[in-house]
Amino acid sequence: MSILLRELRATPLFALLIFVPILFAVEHLRPASATLLFVLSVLAIVPLAALLSRSTETVAERIGDAAGGLLNATLGNLTELVISLAALRAGEYVLVKASIAGAITTNALFMLGGSLLLGGLKHHVQEFNKGGARLQAGLLFLSVIALLVPSIIARSEGAAGFAQSLSLGLAVLLILTYGLGMLFSLVTHSSEFAGASHETPAEEAGAHEGWSVRTSLILLAVATLLVALVSEVFVGSVQEAAVTLGLTPAFVGFIVVGLVGGAAEMGSAFSAARKDRLDLSVGIALGSAAQIALFVAPVLVLLSYVIGPQPMSLDFWPGAVVMMLIASLTAILTTQAGRSAWFLGVMLLAVYLVFAMTFFLMPPAV
Template sequence: MDKIFLIVMIIGFPVSVIGSLLKWPAILMFIIYCLTIVTLAFFMSKATENVSMIAGERIGGLLNATFGNAVELMIAIFSLHAGLIQLVLASISGSVIGNLLFNGGLAFFIGGIKHKRLQFNAYNARHNSVLLIFAVIVAFLFPKFFSYELHSKDVLTLTVSSSVILILLYLAGLYFKLVTHRGVYQTSDEKKAEKETKEQPEWGLWRSLITLIVLTLAAAYISENLVDTFKTVSRTFGWSEIFIGIIIVSIVGNASEYVTAIMMAVKNRVSTTVEIAIGSTLQISMFVAPILVLVSLLFPEQMKLIFTVPEMIAMVLAVLLNVMIMNDGDANWFEGATLVAAYVIMGTGFYLL
């Protein structure tokens, strides 16, 4: 599998560069760009997996979410510059829905086939649930309702102030988990498993970090060119900006997280899987989305965190379903299948919208 991805990446990146310079057809380039980003994401996931073995599951999961979301952040910034604000908002909601339902669900489903019970820290799950409810229901849903009564300028003020608060709370949450309360709520089984683990990283720390940086830069170049194909793809296939953002951009942009989450679940390192799926969602909603709001102030058209009604309903339902399944610190393949089924139903709805 590694060799196949390596071959596709070695061929895909130069072909992407040549195709963009020679102005090949947009549909062909859209396919090439997506395949190339997915292969780059695969090796980004391998690098972050090695880092997690060295630095621990929480830091590894955080790094995977960060570098995975870096790709989507780049796509979003280039889309903002192109004036595709609706697509950016859709990619944010798509990441929330995709990580909670498709990423987590698929990892639980595949990992649950091999292991009958997938256990993880229930306290961490409940801690993440509180932040999820705050980010999606309070920070996203609240401004949506107020937007009906406020002027556009006031809505922007509310969005910017909310964004600053979200960023500060996200950073405070990281400090809580990684510094002041690191290991405080770790179970004895988790501590024992960390001591008994025999798995050794294939790559050293510096090689992994350098690989992550180089692949992220390569993904940035591909992402910029990918954005240029969206309008042609939309006209050709009849896809709306919302569908492209929610399904296509979120899956391509988060490919590395999907790969790593599944690999960790198969290895029964479920804490890392949860840290990736939930941690990435929190990072998107509490850090990436607010950063995009602040970045948009530099462009002619500003982005407000005001989602469509279908997007808000989908995100709220995804959070509630995820909270109910994960709060007990235990999952299985059937619960994973339930999450994936919910994602397919929502995806079908957005396709038909």
């Protein structure tokens, strides 16, 4: 009981875990209450994100910021993958593509910008491994170019079948590139991407007392499973709730799903930035964006041949491609110096808010 009380004092968001059983109870008793289920699912994902963040930080301290960032990005992207798989089975390909584009821009702009802002407000000037950041930003730019090509080709006369075949080939190429990128950064040239060492303050060490690596891994598995279950409820209620709340489908897919799906990673990225572990924050934000573009999106294309009503292509609407391209270029420019201050985060957040305002005010028919 004392351990539980200590954790609640250290992380008040854990108190919101009560909404997880409440959500499942409401889903069983009132399955038609889409708006209520939507709100409860968001409230349930927030503390689960905090639990994922807390557990991953403990593991990252043992394996290093580079591998820790990859671990957090992988587990955090499970939410986006689950949401997209549910939409894929239902044939909601517009929602799938909107969630992919939204997750990429949310991670590259909102998560990275928020980390730079929160870390800069506490530490004035922060430094991070610009080599690792450049690699992730470069992989993200490469993947956006791969998404741009079929989007252009598909709008040529009589190119629909060719665009589908091209998407299949690009999906395999992107997955292969992602695997080689992990081999390069974590094995053959891992020393080039090691983050700076950080001392753990006494008060933080006390807060982490009782969180062994084994305990953290168990909690990671449990939280990941719960996030997947909650995400299923979220997908089932989000569309009807959006209509009730007056939100456009574009705003839901691009902004709401992007923010909710990335909640787990955001908790870790923001917390690490406040602790002056910006290598971990940058690794989570850019690593997650690159992973979605290079791995999640291609995997969804391949899975659409198995579980979808028809094959899905990598043909995105022009506005989404432009926003992803802007996000990747902004990430490249931001990480060139390897140094950051709080106003750099403000500029990234401003770019993201431009996109959010556009989708919020966009007429439903667009």
